[in-house]
Amino acid sequence: MKDYKADFKILKQKINGSTIAYLDNGATTQKPLQVIKAIEEYNKLYNGSPHRGAHYLSVNATKIYEDTRGKVAKFIGARNSREIIFTKNATEALNLIAYSYGMNNLNAEDEILLAITNHHSNIVPWQIIAKKTGAKIIYLDCDKNGQIYKEDIDKKINKNTKIISLSHLTNVFGMVHPIEYIIGKGREYSAITIIDGAQSVPHMKVDIGSLKPDFLVFSGHKMLASMGIGVLYGKLEKLEEMEPFLSGGDMIEYVDLYETSFHEVPYKFEAGTQNVEGVVSLSAAIDYIENIGIENIETIEEELLKYALKKLKENKYVEVYGGEDLSNRKSLLSFNVKDVHSHDVATILDNNNVAIRAGHHCAQPFIKHMGLNSTCRASFYFYNTFEDIDRLVDSLGGVRGVLGYGS
């Protein structure tokens, strides 16, 4: 395998004598030199306020910003760059849809269909909207591997279903949900479908052109870019009928004392000075990803996942969740060590510079539904290596010992 880590200085540095086996990519990814350099260059040569000025720096900033809109559209296979709205993260994007579309289109008979596997960011905004509109939240069930299933989907979608919102790739067990099927069902029942691509877009080919969801959201920081930049894709005709969410500078046309007319899509949804620096980083991140090829990233991570599952199985005290079928699993895995709480596991692994995440992973309903209290999660990116996984497995081997259990 190629040594991608050469581009990631943070993974080459030594902390108390060893590098970090960074397996918390589901939380946030590291940034390659190319992205770091793009940010630096922007700040040293081109920084300006976009859309507002007639001078060199402002014109440049505007161009970078708008060009990246086009690049993002192409990256996810959207036809029109006007369908791309920049937000601060996936969470803001989901809130935007909930407030702007949900709040104004739902009433007491309507149902919002969520998967029990959803991230909090794709649950709590809907609870708030449900409370304000009277609409009902319905949850798609999952099987013991954390996968939703057709019989249940068919049962729960009906003519009252107005919104369907779920993860493409789930962030606790790493299940690829059958979103083609759901989007098709949504169309059949005239419900809009919202795909939370926070975990999928960085790790697998996501093509709006063939999937045709109404909305897709994701975060830059989970795909090599800066924190503070996220993306909302929305079908143009949906975006055009929606009210703005955040309001203020740049998203307006004419502001009178008591009335305002709004700018066209996508500007209507981008209030205040936008994060050009974040957009620059996203642009460089997409270049980096496309340079490797998203299909190659998929292949690398498949290998990593397969290897990790095999090795973890050799430790009889480790229970890995998610089942044997690798065809719908990707990029991350959850497990627990017998008799040891996930937080102790994380602390002990951290002591060996193996970085994993422990807890409820912002998915309390799912964790509870599975009868768990918490899990340990190892989440990969293409720069991870078999060695990182060996270090994970080795460290895990020592966990029970530290707590005084016979191996």
Added chain:
Amino acid sequence: MKDYKADFKILKQKINGSTIAYLDNGATTQKPLQVIKAIEEYNKLYNGSPHRGAHYLSVNATKIYEDTRGKVAKFIGARNSREIIFTKNATEALNLIAYSYGMNNLNAEDEILLAITNHHSNIVPWQIIAKKTGAKIIYLDCDKNGQIYKEDIDKKINKNTKIISLSHLTNVFGMVHPIEYIIGKGREYSAITIIDGAQSVPHMKVDIGSLKPDFLVFSGHKMLASMGIGVLYGKLEKLEEMEPFLSGGDMIEYVDLYETSFHEVPYKFEAGTQNVEGVVSLSAAIDYIENIGIENIETIEEELLKYALKKLKENKYVEVYGGEDLSNRKSLLSFNVKDVHSHDVATILDNNNVAIRAGHHCAQPFIKHMGLNSTCRASFYFYNTFEDIDRLVDSLGGVRGVLGYGS
């Protein structure tokens, strides 16, 4: 004067043979090497998801993030770092207050008092809230210099006034509004006061401890930091009684299927993965500002403003707005050139690498109120020099000629 530009490479580079006289600091400021380096260092050594992990990088990111909360609190004289909430910009901060406080506390008898000088970000959200709650928007008038005045304030505040929101330093004419007086009046009538410090906090001492407003907002990118990071200060007791705005990961305590309990202030208002990189840049920016001393920044800009006003007066075709009294003017100025539209002025100046801004400056109601169509604005920061102003004045001397008018 010290050559602060040495730290700002972007202002040292030559574009077609000359440096940029950057006089668009009201839109966004440039970043010193120290800030650029802090961002780079963070990405090369410390990047991690805050609040969520037990491993080294996550712990570090959390510490940087929370320490900066304390630093920001100290910078503006707030007693408690829990009163500091990070947003993406001043606009989001104002929307947060409007949706979370305004939407839930206003009804049809209530009045929202705004200054006619407000930025769109401090008008449009209130129009939306007014429409949804039935509350009435009342505008404070201003005199011919763009300053609001006591008689009018006294007349317009009454027992129905629930919210008063205005700029500390206005972004078109650069007027320091008498906010001590207004905050006092607000207290007298039990109205909450919101101070838009987007233009003031970067340029003058703003001390929450003595001003005691209920809320203060500002943007990092207007004070040397990255785009994508803003601040909301709120009195703890106000924040505690408010509902969350954006919802999702990290701002929760327990998420059940249909109910959620929220984390405590300030986390309740910070949904999703936060912009640690932006926070790092803000931290470095505050260090830089404190190193110079905000009082010194005030002094430098006073000199610049005085010099610019004197020099501009020498051109009889240039009309500068805002009057003679310098005691309540700061950091920026607006003007027009006889017979020439502001956009033509900006284009012609840009050709000489003098960067100003032209148009309505996101303050259409004010511009219209003053009987104007648009203005040119030159806005300073401490790194500007008399030479920058000379270049502005010289370029302005040629503007009418380019358009074929006798000198």
Added chain:
Amino acid sequence: MDLNQIYTELIREHNKNPINKIKMLDATISEKGHNPSCGDEIILHLKVKEDTIVDASFSGIGCAISQASTSMMIDLIRGKKIDEAEKIVDIFLKMIRKEIDNKEELEKLGDAIFLKNISNMPVRVKCGVLSWHTLKIALEKVKEDN
């Protein structure tokens, strides 16, 4: 960039002496065009008889480029048939988008050909094309009413 290529003699003249900037009381259609981010606002007045634009003028506020561009356009379409005017608008917009290079075609633009250079100025393009877009919309409305 040479400013003289933007603020040409012609643009200066049209801007300083906007002979076509005059209200028209007997216009058959007055179409408003605006450019919110700049604040440019024009009203294009047309007197159309059958399929001919027998007179045209404009009012409103804007920068030199939008004022001059409007004025030149009016010189060009006054007296023209609707479909001829539409063809000219088309050529103009194509020129600005750099989609056309045919000299013969471009000559149909008369003086307006000198606006070509604004296509290199992203922030000013909108000023230059405002009146042309407005004309296009106005003519479509006229045809619908016919």
Added chain:
Amino acid sequence: MDLNQIYTELIREHNKNPINKIKMLDATISEKGHNPSCGDEIILHLKVKEDTIVDASFSGIGCAISQASTSMMIDLIRGKKIDEAEKIVDIFLKMIRKEIDNKEELEKLGDAIFLKNISNMPVRVKCGVLSWHTLKIALEKVKEDN
């Protein structure tokens, strides 16, 4: 950091054999303490007679540190007067915040003194202090009811 300074023999023992982890049917107060970001959740059971904690136990889920810390605390306060227990809680919290160094005082913490090292682990501090905060709240309620 040496893991053995955190996961000491004592902590291991309390975690592995949580003798104090047992429901109490005749508790005079059962106070719930939780740590949402971790998922730790304990219920502290106290049997208080007049001003004395005659018995104590706990139930719930959590990591080794929170479980052991709770168990040690219970060993320490069982049989103590309320005000004595409160003093101990105070010393413990001060120790964790590194606000105390007085050996004599610290010795009042018995085995719990070995939890001192968690003050160097920001993310695990909450686990260590959970039960102590819970006890504090419970005792305040008891006093109010008296």
